[in-house]
Amino acid sequence: MTANERTEAHLERWNDVFESRDWGRYPPEELIRFVARNFGDVPERGDVRFLEVGCGPGANIWFLRREGFAVAGIDGSHAAIAQARARLAAEGLNDGPDQIDLRQGNFASLPWGDESFDAVFDIEAIYANEMSTIRSCVAEIHRVLKPGGVFFGKMFGARTTGHGTGDPIEDNTTDDPTEGPGAGFGLCHFFTEAELGEVFGRFASLNVDWVHRSDHEQTISIFEWLVSARK
Numbered sequence: 001m002t003a004n005e006r007t008e009a010h011l012e013r014w015n016d017v018f019e020s021r022d023w024g025r026y027p028p029e030e031l032i033r034f035v036a037r038n039f040g041d042v043p044e045r046g047d048v049r050f051l052e053v054g055c056g057p058g059a060n061i062w063f064l065r066r067e068g069f070a071v072a073g074i075d076g077s078h079a080a081i082a083q084a085r086a087r088l089a090a091e092g093l094n095d096g097p098d099q100i101d102l103r104q105g106n107f108a109s110l111p112w113g114d115e116s117f118d119a120v121f122d123i124e125a126i127y128a129n130e131m132s133t134i135r136s137c138v139a140e141i142h143r144v145l146k147p148g149g150v151f152f153g154k155m156f157g158a159r160t161t162g163h164g165t166g167d168p169i170e171d172n173t174t175d176d177p178t179e180g181p182g183a184g185f186g187l188c189h190f191f192t193e194a195e196l197g198e199v200f201g202r203f204a205s206l207n208v209d210w211v212h213r214s215d216h217e218q219t220i221s222i223f224e225w226l227v228s229a230r231k
Contacts, residue, residue, distance in 0.1 A: 054125020058084025
């Protein structure tokens with residue numbers, strides 16, 4: 001199977017996932033902290049534009065819109081985008097294209113112009129690709145950020161359960177890990193810190209932290225990089 005064929009199959013699988021099960025309804029603590037630290041004191045929140053790469057059914061978009069920020073989101077799944085739009089509409093948050101812009105599309109070719117956003121973030125979506133696509137995604141994120149704009153990401157690290165299992169594609173990338181948080185979801189890249197430094201090398205500054213926790217009664221280890229980068 002070629003890289004393009006794997007990508008198409010992967011997108012279809014994620015669409016099936018979003019059509020068949022409920023997903024998280026609330027944002028992660030780390031995103032809330034990032035928003036509070038960087039934009040908590042902004043007087044005119046509607047003038048601040050956020051983009052989520054891999055927005056899924058819209059839990060993070062929902063949070064940001066409730067906080068008064070202008071939001072955009074992209075996901076490869078049309079089902080996820082439909083669910084996000086429906087949730088915002090049901091809660092009276094879908095108040096115009098100048099404040100909400102959700103699109104189905106490809107992370108590696110973002111359909112927005114240069115320097116469009118004050119902040120871009122990724123909560124474990126970019127990782128679900130091969131490294132060549134990940135590099136293209138990050139280049140596109142850099143392009144659409146305004147000068148001085150910030151990126152925040154949560155990305156699985158190589159100490160996460162499932163790393164090294166499944167069908168090997170390239171270093172640290174497997175298809176169908178047999179265990180851990182990536183099991184059943186297709187392509188997974190488990191980042192090393194050195195890879196993060198290389199992928200985000202075009203940014204003016206890069207800060208990397210991490211969280212390491214167990215899940216399912218300590219049977220699963222989840223190691224997540226917390227990446228902050230400024231253009």
